[in-house]
Amino acid sequence: MPHLGVYPGGGFSIFDDHKVEIVGYRGAETIKDQDRVDLFRKAFGLLHSSAVNGQAAWDLITAVLATR
Numbered sequence: 001m002p003h004l005g006v007y008p009g010g011g012f013s014i015f016d017d018h019k020v021e022i023v024g025y026r027g028a029e030t031i032k033d034q035d036r037v038d039l040f041r042k043a044f045g046l047l048h049s050s051a052v053n054g055q056a057a058w059d060l061i062t063a064v065l066a067t068r
Contacts (some may be wrong), residue, residue, distance in 0.1 A: 012044075019032050020037050
């Protein structure tokens, strides 16, 4: 199993490193404060390093399904 550097949480999108759009249970929020934008950039980096794709993703899915 891959290690998650951060809990994935709700969805967010980063635009031009200057704006973050967050979508959650409370609705949508736009963040333009650079300190908070940087926080989401850091979270994205941790999520990216935890991601699996291609054959590794298929292998992970197959392994999880085999345990059920």
